[in-house]
Amino acid sequence: MPATIRDVARACGVHVSTVSRTFSAPNLVNPETRSRVLAVAEQLGYRPNKAARALITGRTTNLGLIVADITNPYFPPMIKAAQSQARLHDHHVFVADTDENPAVEEELVRTLAAQVDGILLCSPRMVTRSLSALAQEVPIVVVNRSVDGIPAVLMDLASGARNAIDHLADLGHQHVAYVGGPAVSWTNRELRRAAVAAAKARGIRLHLLGPFPPNHAGGVAAASAVRETPATGVLAFNDIVAIGLLESLREAGVSVPGQISLIGVDDIPQAEIVRLTTIATPTDTAGRAAVDMLLARAAAGRRGGTPADQAAIADQWLPTTLVVRESTGPAPSTKRVPTARTGS
Amino acid sequence: MPATIRDVARACGVHVSTVSRTFSAPNLVNPETRSRVLAVAEQLGYRPNKAARALITGRTTNLGLIVADITNPYFPPMIKAAQSQARLHDHHVFVADTDENPAVEEELVRTLAAQVDGILLCSPRMVTRSLSALAQEVPIVVVNRSVDGIPAVLMDLASGARNAIDHLADLGHQHVAYVGGPAVSWTNRELRRAAVAAAKARGIRLHLLGPFPPNHAGGVAAASAVRETPATGVLAFNDIVAIGLLESLREAGVSVPGQISLIGVDDIPQAEIVRLTTIATPTDTAGRAAVDMLLARAAAGRRGGTPADQAAIADQWLPTTLVVRESTGPAPSTKRVPTARTGS
DNA sequence: GACTTTAATGCAAACGTTTGTGCTTCTGTC
DNA sequence: GACAGAAGCACAAACGTTTGCATTAAAGTC
CATH class of the missing domain: 1.10.260.40 (lambda repressor-like DNA-binding domains)
Incomplete structure (x- = not known):
């Protein structure tokens, strides 16, 4: 017709x-x-007709974008930016959700591979070996993960964590806790590493807690763990955990920032509502940059690849910024006594 | 290869x-x-090879999903559910964001039409005439909008609004304001209509305000409008507006629910954080149902369509529920004096 | 045992493009 | 005015499938 x-x-x-x-x-x-x-x-x-064109050229003008959970408020801005940037280059994007399941993630890449020019993996949960293998079959760009041989868009969490620790140290906090996320998370390792280094540099004591699941429940669980340390300052894996922590602490009668100061990561919209101090990560910039890299990567794979394409494939580090709100304040003058349960 | x-x-x-x-x-x-x-x-x-298959069969096993704004927390659960349901039927889904622009919306449908089996329009902003025209070219299912000849998934906001008004009336509120959203919004018309009817039934006075933009700023703007009425109860177009309103009121020293009770719509995650009473809409169910309808619609378009397909295409109404939290309470005993600015 | 039916497979056209090759026709050069 | 080069276009093969039709072999019917 x-x-x-x-x-x-x-x-x-x-x-x-x-x-x-x-x-x-x-x-x-x-x-x-x-x-x-x-x-x-x-x-x-x-x-x-795109199908006919794809059949003979091998190009689809489609991209795939895979995230662990669309309803995690961290991702939508990134998806939005990626989609809009792709459209700018006449590409459409498949969005898929893995439900936090690495196996689904892998299968999704496989089924998508044949009908896209490239795939964007946002905070992938897959093991490195699988990731490398898949990258042989289809152009891949990852966000929030560093894998040898795969172009990546990364957040400069190291300086973010340093700023956060400095901020707490400047406020007089002597004991700070790091509430860790999933052990496999690149973001988690990066944050912890930087936090350890920064604490050492400032001569304050860092208490490493976790791993906790990166959701609201994880924050709730972390609350009691935090209270068993002498920490008066906390850096949490992400804002969702931080908010869970915040509510849990306040419910238990602990004043934030009166008794405990709290810092999250990501600056999701909820963080502003609850006035959480946080390390803002430029997710929309990441989405755009990742699409550009992916398109360059796909182009390079086809022809020999122009020098411009090659240059665009270098890993990209994005700056983070510490957003200070009302969840952080001066350390309490009298050292708080840990409320460790003293039952039998 | x-x-x-x-x-x-x-x-x-x-x-x-x-x-x-x-x-x-x-x-x-x-x-x-x-x-x-x-x-x-x-x-x-x-x-x-999907392209070759699509070329000869005309089927792509792809669906399109179009929303006005992915970062609006209302949509991600719906996208997630739709995507997952589509995958259950071996379909992938293109997700596109229109940036609230009806023209972009229309163009997106056009460019997507050729490479999908059907398109899901979530809360479309397009004028009805265009919508009907597009539905001739490609199978379409709409969510949150009722257009003649186009299968739809709709929320039973009428009973939701009735429950909300009843709830306020039960708490003793005599004056209630409805803070309206965009005039073109089907949801807005539905809510207002039901609110008017319910208020009449309960013999309380309803003050119609707006239209206000359906975002945080809209809520802020609505705050002063509300305070110029004698209303002690408010039903807002959606949770985002309600939260803007809530913050604005509290900042101005108005106690919620002490002086004003507030009800939103949608039950987005933020609503729980700020303890907002709201009309919950089953967005994930809507996403799943819409995909099922779309697949049936596409199948019906191909062959004569089995009776089962035909049956699945009937409009579907989804129940809503009033979630009572701490933003609603008894009407203040002394009638509040409107704080209309009395300047020249 | 000649017949029709059925099951399983082969054959080839078609889907709508892209693209290498070859045929004209034109322009410019000496 | 013969010739090289270029510009503009037509021709046809190819991409990887699906599917109506033809063919063959096996099974069932009288």
Whole structure:
């Protein structure tokens, strides 16, 4: 029913190859015929058939984007930015949710591989070995993870964590806890490493807690663990955990920031509502950058790849910023006594 | 490089059509050869080429999902559910964001139409005329909008609004304000209509305000409008507006629920954090139902459509529930004096 | 045992593009 | 005015499937 290239050719009295070139290589066709073809195509409502084009060129002008959980408020801004950037380059994007399941993640990459030009993996949960293997089959760019041989977009959490610890130290906190996320998380390792270094540099004591699940329940669970340490300052794996922690502490009668100061990571919208101090990560910039890298990577894979493409594939580090709100304040003057349960 | 149907055929000493049928119509091929083909295909890592398949069948096993703004916390649960339901039926889904722009929305449907089996429009902003026109070109299912001839998934906001008004009336509120959203919004019209009816039934006075933009700023703007009425209870277009309103009121020293009771719509995660009473809408159920309807609709469009498909295309109404939290309470005993600015 | 039915497979056209090759026609050069 | 080069276009093969039709072999019918 929809008009094909053949219909346009017939209506123009010209061969199909001429019509094809009018769209794919306009400079090879006489300007006069070109405009005639374009006019007829417009009038017939002709749209090139993507499937046919993909079949012969091997290119789909589609991208895949895989996240562990769309409802995690961290991801939507990234998805939005990626999708919009892709559209700017005439690409559409498949979005898939793995439900935090690495096996699903892997299978999703496999089934998507054949029908996209490349895949964006946001905070992938897969083991490194699988990731490397998949990267051989289809162009991949990862966000929030560093794997040898796979181009990545990364957040400079090291300086973020340093700023956070400095902020707490400046407020007089002597004991600080780090509430860790999943052990496999690159973000978690990065944060912890930097926090340890920064605490050492400032001569304050860092208590490493966790791992806790990176959700609200994890924050609730972490609350009691925190109270068993002498920490008056806390850096949590992410904002969701921090908010769970915050509510849990306040419910238990602990004043924030009166008795405990709290810092999260990501600056999700909820963080602003509860006035949480946090390390803001530029998720939208990450989404855009990742799409650009992926398109360059895909282009490089096809032809030899232009030098410009090659250059665009270098890992990219994005700056983070400490957003100070009302969940952090001066350390309490009298050292708080740990409320460790003293039962039998 | 990837194995084709021809490779499998050669390796099996069988014709390509037999291999093809092994996958698309297994019952037409001898069980013995079938298992042989499957084994070889497995071993060669054969995956059917979607583009080639789409080219000849016209089916893509892809769906499109279009929302106004992915970062609006209302949508991610719906996207997640839709995506997961689609995957259950071996479909992938393109997700696109229109940036609240009806023109983009329309163009997106057009460009997506050719490469999907159907499109899901979530709370579309487009004018009805365009919507109807597009529905001729590609199977469409809409969520949160009722358009003649287009299958829809709708929330029973009428009973939700009635419950909300009843709740306020039961608490003794005599004056209630409805803070309206965009005039074009179906949801807005539905809520207002039901609120008016319910207020009449309970003999309380309803003050219609707005339209306000359906975001945080809209809530802030609505705050002063509310305070110019004698209302002690408020039903807002959605939770985001309600939260903006809530913060704005409290900042101005108005106690919620002490002086004003507040009810939102949607039950987004933030609503729980700020303890907002709200009308919960089953967005994940909506996502799943919409995908089922869309697949049925697409199937019906292809063949004559089985009776089962036809039945599945009827509009579906989903129940809402009033979630009572701490933003609503008894009406203040002394009637609050409107704080209308009395300047010149 | 000649017949029809059924099951299983092969054959080849078709889907809508892209693209390498070859045929004209034109322009410019000496 | 013969010739090289270029510009513009047509021709046809190819991409990897699906599917109606033809063919063969096996099974059932009288």
